[in-house]
Amino acid sequence: MSFGRMPIANGFLTPETFATEFFFELRVGHCEACSMVQLTDLVDPHMLFHGDYAYFSSISTRMTAHFRRYAEAVMTGSLGSDPLVVEIGSNDGILLGNFARAGMRHVGIEPSANVARAATDQGIRSVCRFFDEETASDVRRSDGPAAVILGANVICHIPNIHAVLRGVDILLEERGAFIFEEPYLADIIEKTSYDQVYDEHVFYFSLTSLAPLVARYGMEIVDASPQNVHGGSMRYVVARRGAREPSPAVAVLAEHERLIGLGEPATYSALRDRIHQSRDSLTALLQDLRSAGKRVTAYGATSKSTTVTNFCGIGPDLIEFVSDTTPGKQGKFTPGVHIPVVPYEYFARAHPDYAVLFAWNHAEEIFEKEAAFARAGGRFIRYVPRVEIVE
Numbered sequence: 001m002s003f004g005r006m007p008i009a010n011g012f013l014t015p016e017t018f019a020t021e022f023f024f025e026l027r028v029g030h031c032e033a034c035s036m037v038q039l040t041d042l043v044d045p046h047m048l049f050h051g052d053y054a055y056f057s058s059i060s061t062r063m064t065a066h067f068r069r070y071a072e073a074v075m076t077g078s079l080g081s082d083p084l085v086v087e088i089g090s091n092d093g094i095l096l097g098n099f100a101r102a103g104m105r106h107v108g109i110e111p112s113a114n115v116a117r118a119a120t121d122q123g124i125r126s127v128c129r130f131f132d133e134e135t136a137s138d139v140r141r142s143d144g145p146a147a148v149i150l151g152a153n154v155i156c157h158i159p160n161i162h163a164v165l166r167g168v169d170i171l172l173e174e175r176g177a178f179i180f181e182e183p184y185l186a187d188i189i190e191k192t193s194y195d196q197v198y199d200e201h202v203f204y205f206s207l208t209s210l211a212p213l214v215a216r217y218g219m220e221i222v223d224a225s226p227q228n229v230h231g232g233s234m235r236y237v238v239a240r241r242g243a244r245e246p247s248p249a250v251a252v253l254a255e256h257e258r259l260i261g262l263g264e265p266a267t268y269s270a271l272r273d274r275i276h277q278s279r280d281s282l283t284a285l286l287q288d289l290r291s292a293g294k295r296v297t298a299y300g301a302t303s304k305s306t307t308v309t310n311f312c313g314i315g316p317d318l319i320e321f322v323s324d325t326t327p328g329k330q331g332k333f334t335p336g337v338h339i340p341v342v343p344y345e346y347f348a349r350a351h352p353d354y355a356v357l358f359a360w361n362h363a364e365e366i367f368e369k370e371a372a373f374a375r376a377g378g379r380f381i382r383y384v385p386r387v388e389i390v391e
């Protein structure tokens with residue numbers, strides 16, 4: 001399916017750069033042979049991950065707590081003595097910091113220099129480069145093999161998935177584990193959360209597509225556990241074949257994915273229809289509110305919202321501004337449709353009638369924080385899992 005011409009999802013702009021903005025065709029496909037769901041037109045990773053990367057992981061207190069629990073779960077596993085913990089895509093250290101503070105040997109591989117620096121400044125060892133087999137060999141040479149290689153919301157970002165798996169094969173101890181969690185395809189289908197589709201998300205993983213892939217490298221998935229973050233994620237534990245006893249959860253999930261038809265083309269044509277319906281209801285609602293003279297803003301300048309605004313054709317005529325807590329996004333304009341991004345404090349002062357919840361995956365945290373908005377008569381608009389005004 002094509003979502004049409006799309007700008008860089010995290011490419012917030014100043015007016016001087018509007019004229020030279022980069023666009024590409026955002027298209028996603030399902031491979032009937034290997035069951036992978038993935039982008040078919042890729043953007044060069046150097047254009048996405050660089051010294052001015054907009055996404056800082058530590059923007060959410062809930063995510064900080066989530067990653068602390070992730071680290072605790074890893075630490076209670078059998079790590080052996082003096083283990084090396086490697087994280088791919090460690091960003092500002094939200095996960096790896098837990099191992100650093102526990103005094104464990106660690107290294108983060110993070111190609112976006114600005115976020116890597118935020119980690120280094122806190123004493124979290126980070127190497128500014130892309131993870132692939134060359135990086136893996138260098139780490140193995142300098143630090144020895146890794147007891148665990150971790151990732152979160154990053155493995156699905158790396159177009160050369162084979163280079164990642166070859167790198168894991170080089171770096172991982174014989175009985176080590178490669179653990180990563182990524183947005184889960186079944187949640188995207190169930191919630192029609194098509195906004196997960198953007199340039200950085202090259203793959204939309206499931207057990208059905210990952211199991212045969214890791215098998216090509218002599219590995220298997222030994223555990224899979226759903227995570228209630230980013231709108232529905234799955235954490236996979238991968239080990240060398242025979243090194244660890246697979247959990248019964250793996251077979252249960254495989255059967256579940258078969259039942260919901262993750263390998264069936266009909267699943268994806270039905271999803272495409274629901275995506276078009278979602279687009280039509282959201283634009284109709286926003287147009288009605290504009291006709292009724294309501295003041296509509298949006299909450300959270302997420303990467304995901306770049307897909308929504310550009311696919312639905314929602315610009316500053318329908319949404320006055322987007323508020324966001326990230327300093328680097330404030331004062332800029334959203335990719336493609338150029339809605340102004342304002343500091344969070346502005347939202348609280350503006351008293352809009354409605355706020356489209358672009359950061360819908362953080363709804364719980366935001367609703368808790370925004371009780372005053374609701375008390376003043378303000379209402380959030382959601383579009384996942386369906387378009388509605390939240391009462």
Ligand code: SAH
Pocket residue numbers: 045049050053055057088089090091094109110111112115129130131132151152153154157158
């Ligand atoms: N793990 C963090 C950050 C996710 S954003 C979290 O879950 O919040 C994705 C991160 O992966 C970015 O910081 C990006 O710079 C990094 N990244 C992208 N390609 C990478 C690669 N090939 N190797 C390592 N990190 C990569």
Ligand code: TYD
Pocket residue numbers: 055059060061299300301302303304305323324325326329344359360361362365366369
């Ligand atoms: P997120 O949903 O994690 O990301 P993405 O779609 O980019 O992967 O991003 C959350 C964005 O929302 C981030 O720019 C910060 C912003 N935000 C707020 O403005 N207020 C909040 O309370 C929260 C939780 C996030």
